[in-house]
Amino acid sequence: MKFKLINTVIAVALAIALGSCTNDNDVVNATEGSGSLKIKFDHRYGDVDFIMGAPYTTSQGETIKVDNIKYIVSNIVLIKEEGGTYVYPKSKSYFIIKEQTPSLFTIELTDVPAGNYKTVKFGIGVDQEQFNLGAAGQGDFLAQAQSEGMMWSWSAGYKFLAFEGNFTSATVTDPTLFKVHTGQTGTNYNYTEVVLDMPDKALVRPTITPQIHVMADLSKILDGATKISLSPQPNIMGGVVLASITANVSTMFSVDHVHND
Missing domain, CATH: 1.20.5 (Single alpha-helices involved in coiled-coils or other helix-helix interfaces)
Known part of the structure; x- marks a missing residue:
């Protein structure tokens, strides 16, 4: 018994x-229904956490202190492990990432079809197709960009990235302001796209909201494939150098990990 x-x-x-x-x-x-997905951007400078106002030395021997970093993330596309894609609605796919404001570290995508996503794609800046819709075609994002100082003017267009602070070097001994702004200059649009494979699948479900943790290495802006010196040109907003900055920016992102909570 x-x-x-x-x-x-x-x-x-x-x-x-x-x-x-x-x-x-x-x-x-x-893989039925839909859910939400978050993308969190975490800034680093080389191998260390980025701290606003802290000194960092570039490959050109210049010491920079950054007091403003913002950029526009747009046109998000999620790719499933079996190869299918989900394009987030264009009308909702423009975001400003801002180091100074913790609430602007993270993007939340809603009504994403359930699935196992392995790759994320996004643009840095506002694509020319969207800009060509005119001021009336920008929706609420135009007012947000203006409020955050991410436009020169409507005719000049959006700032895709704003990287600002002061620097010193062997030849520039007094702290000198610098500004690096990417965006349309003349016939060069300088919009760039980023494609990131994830080390783990993002499992979007009605009951699971995954978070993709993206690391952004800000040192790559000046120290990517092309090494940029600020001493001869503290304000970079156009010209050949800007194309190199744009190429550098496209390489500064990577996915560190994915939370499926």
Whole structure:
């Protein structure tokens, strides 16, 4: 009798455990419905956490202190592990990432079809197609960009990235202001796209909101494939150098990890 009771207890416990595992697997494997997904941007400078106003030395021997970093992330596309893509609605796909404001570190995408996503793509800046819609075609984002100082003027267009502060060097001994702004200059539009594979799948479900943790290495702005010196040109807003800055910016992002909570 005692053995029967023990066997019954064990059987019930196993059934509960198997039922729990089955339910958990159902949630992980289900790809119906929709959910939300977050992309968090974390800024670094080389191998260390980025701190506003802290001194950093570039490859050109210049010491910079950054007091403003903002950029526009746009046109987000999610690619599933089996290759299908989801293009986030263009009308909702423009965001400003701002180091100075913690609430602007993270983008939340809503109504994303459930799926296992392996790659994320996005632009830095506002694409020419969107700009060509005119001021009336920008929706609420135009007012946000103006409020955040991410436009020169409507005719001049958006600032895609603003990287500002002061610097010193062997030849510039007094702290001197610098400004690096990317955007349209003449016939060069300077919009760039980033494609990032994720080390883990982002499991979008009605009950799971994954967060993709993107690292942005700000040192790459001046120290990417092209090494940029501020001493001869503290304000970079056009010319050949800006194209090099744009190419550098496209390489400063990587996915560190994904939370599926």
